[in-house]
Amino acid sequence: MFSQFFKRSNQSKKKVDLEEKENYPFLQEQSTCKQDLTQKNNNQQFIPIPKGHEKYSEKDKEKCPYFSMQQKQEQSSTNEKDPQKKKEKKPKGGCPFMPSERKKNPSLNSCEEGWNEEYVSPQSYLIDYRGFLSFSFDQLEKPDFNLKEKRKIFDTFPVYLKHTLFMKDENMKKVRELEVAQRFFVYDKLREKGNKEFNKGNAEESIKYYEQALSCFKWLEHVEKEEDEQEEEIKFELSEEERKAEQERDDEIRKDPFFKNLPRETEQERIERLKLLQQIRQEKKEFRKKYKGLMTTYTDDNVILKDGEELTDSQDIEMRQSMLMTIYMSLAVAYMKCFYFKMAQVALDDALKITQKSSQIYFRKSQCVAYNKFSDLKELEQAKKDIEQAIEMKQYEKIFQQEQGILRIMNLLDHNECYINLAHYVVKRIKERTEYETELISKLFQREKHIEEVEQQLIDEGKTPYEEGEETLSQANIIPINEEHQEYEIILEMMRKYYRVIEFYTETKKPDQVRIAKKELQQLSETVCVMNYLLKLNFKNYKENSLMIKLKKEYDIDLENEKILRRLERLKKNKAKSIFENGNYNFEVFQYAIKDYFKKKEEKEKKEKEEKEAEENENNQENLTVKQTGFRKVISNIFSCEFILQATLVGMIFGFFYYMTTKDNMISMFIFDQMK
Structure with a gap:
């Protein structure tokens, strides 16, 4: 067996020797290349060359990614060894006085057009509701009062100020105790982080940093009630007097026949009971400390506004106000970017309370109204006045008369162009809104005019025209919108559903789902806007609407006639209904909204019926x-x-x-x- 194996191995060796003799010159070159490469690998720690790369020419090697990677490593190794090139390395970071492009303030034209959305706070479950007191040990601690009555002042605070209640970590507490000049550095760092996120396109994330920057100078503080009643100390070892007193209490208890036959507690059992009581008290303290935020109900009694009342130096007060105005402006721009136009207006109103001499505030106010598609003609006219006032004030502001370098740092280099463009845009929006409202009212008046002509033709032929409905004008106008038009109520219920979805995905931290829900909400808002405008049209008080007066004269319609007014009321409802029917909706949301609407309607009718029966019973009695x-x-x-x-x-x-x-x-x- 072994002899045959060795014979085969010798034969294979002979074959290899013959092959080596035939290919000897090529193998010699290959061995020399391998020796050179191994020397290089020993010196520079390179990766060994793969098979087949030895045959490549220099041009082919340049194309190969493996050799290009080796050349980069060689260059880096030579640079590291060269001491002169190390000195020529540039320091990290840019100029400390010139912020990078990512950290600059939001530009003047950084907003987009869209429909207004309600801001859904990530901490709404902590702010708007009672604390989760069902998790507490003492069920008697549940507050038994009307929450709205106890939060009259608290509810007037904006959401971004309420969020400062949850910024109570140790670092922020230390910052708030510093002087105003020292707080500025922390404030500026947080503001720059917010600017960086905003310029990346993460406006929602930038709002969090801006709120933290705001909390350096203005915040809400939760004040805990001092516990006067101290807990009794648990004594494991009793003196003779205490032991006798406890024995007397036990004897008095045992006079009751129910406790007479119970066995007496031994010393060991008493110690175990006291240890268990001490453990429960400790767990209770730890639980309260851990879930303090969830168990707190914020009211006017336990929340205090810290608004710089302790400051006396005029320079500190002026510096603080300038910082607050800047951060209010940044918050407003971030809200506008997310289509929270109402919240942006609240922030700008707070900025106006600080100073009314800044043209940028009026510029942003005009921008906030102009980019909101829900804005009506009256609001757009006010926006026009604001931008005109901003352009006039800008001519005398020192900030815009600085050098280009300073304006570049503040991201105000194109201020002239932005102000003029916004003025033109506001005029354009007024024109578009006027045409839009004119078209809607004109269609209703044209339809009414056509009905009048048909009616007159029937009268001329000796026929009596059919008048649909017997209700009077007062009956048609007294009933509010939410009770008379169920399509409008259904679409409002759909909007509420979308806000619940957004709130849920915001709490569960799913930004992609929030983005999808907001996109669908924007599409739905257009339908809501048209229906809302139609149903709020009041033909009876046409004298208050200049556009309606103009169209009345153009179409020669008698808006004093009760019959015509009743017909116009019916036409506008039918128009709103047709818009609702032609809308493009999410089927699941639409289905949920219809179910909830009819469920609420049944409950309302049932409640009204019960109230009516109760009133009848009272009258009979x-x-x-x-x-x-x-x-x-x-x-x-x-x-x-x-x-x-x-x-x-x-x-x-x-x-x-x-x-x-x-x-x-x-x-x-x-x-x-x-x-x-």
Whole structure:
């Protein structure tokens, strides 16, 4: 067996030797290349060359990614070894006085056009509701009061100020204790982080940093009530007097027949009971400390506004106000980027309370209204006045008269162009809104005019035109929108559903799902806007609308006629209904909204029915009581003291006259004799 194996191995060796002799010159070159490469690898620690790369020419090697990677490593290794090139390395970071492009303030034209959305706070479950007191140990601690009555001042604070309640870590506490000049550096760092996220396109994330920067100078603080009642110390070892007192208490308890036959507690059992009590108290303290935020109900009694009341130096006050104004502006721009136009207006109003001499505030106010598609003509006219005022104020502001380098740092280099462009854009929006409202009202008036012509034609032919509906104008106008138009109520319910979805995905930290829900909400908002405008049209008070006065004269429609007004009311409802029917909706949201709407409607009707029945029962009882009380009053009057006195007095008078008229008594006989 082994001899055959060795024979085969010798034969294979001979074959290899013959092959080596035939290919000897090529193998010699290959061995020399391998030696050179191994030397390089030993010196520079390179990766060994793969098979087949030895045959490549220099041009082919340049194309190969492996050799290009080797050349980069060689260059880096030579640079590291060269001491002169190390000195030529540039320091990290840019100029400390020139912020990078990512950290610059938001530009003046960084907003987009969209429909207004309500801001859904990530901490809404902590702010708007009672604390999760069901998790507490003491169920008696649940507050039994009306939350709205206890939060009249707290509810006036904007959301970004309420968020400062949750910024109470140790670092922020230390920052708030510093002087204003020292706080500025932390504030500026947080503001730059917010600018960086905003310029990346993460406006929602930038709002968090801006709120943290705001909390350096203005914040809400939760004040805990001091516990006057100290916990009794648990004593494991008792003195003789304490032991006797406890024995007496035990004897008194055992006088009760229920506790008479119970076994007495031993010393070891008493110690175990006290240890368990101490453990429960400790767990209770730890639980309260860990879930403090969840168990807190914020009211006017336990929340204090820190608004720099302790500052006395005028320079500190001025510096703080300038920082607050800047951060309010940054918050407003971030809100506008996310289509939270109402929240942006709140932030700008707070900035106006600080100073009314900044043209940028009026610029942003005009921008906030112009880019909001929900804005009506009245609001757009006010936006036009704001931008005109901003352009006029800008001419005298020192900040815009600085050098280009300073303007570049503040990202205000293109201020002239931005102000003029916004003024043109506001005029354009006014024109578009006027055309939009004119078109909607004109279609209704054209339809009404056509109906009048058909009606007149029928009268001329001797036919009586059919008038749909018998309700009067007052009946058509008194009923509010949310009760008379169920399509509008359904679409509002859909919007509420979208906000619940956004709130859920915001709390669960799923930004992609939030983005999808907001995109669908923007599409739905357009339908809501048109329906809302149509249903709020008031043809009776047409004198308050200049556009309606103009179209009334153009189409020659008598808006004083009750019949025409009733018909226009019906036409606008039908138009709103057709817009609702032609809308493009998410089927799941639409289905949920319809179910909730009819469920609420049934509950409302049931409640109204119960209230009506209760009122009828009360009225019936009142009628019965009135009848009963009438009879009772007669009886009570008869048997009352006043009635008895009056009856006796009248009886005495009649008796006296009767006695006087009779001839048998002495007085009458005397009077009769005198008369004779």
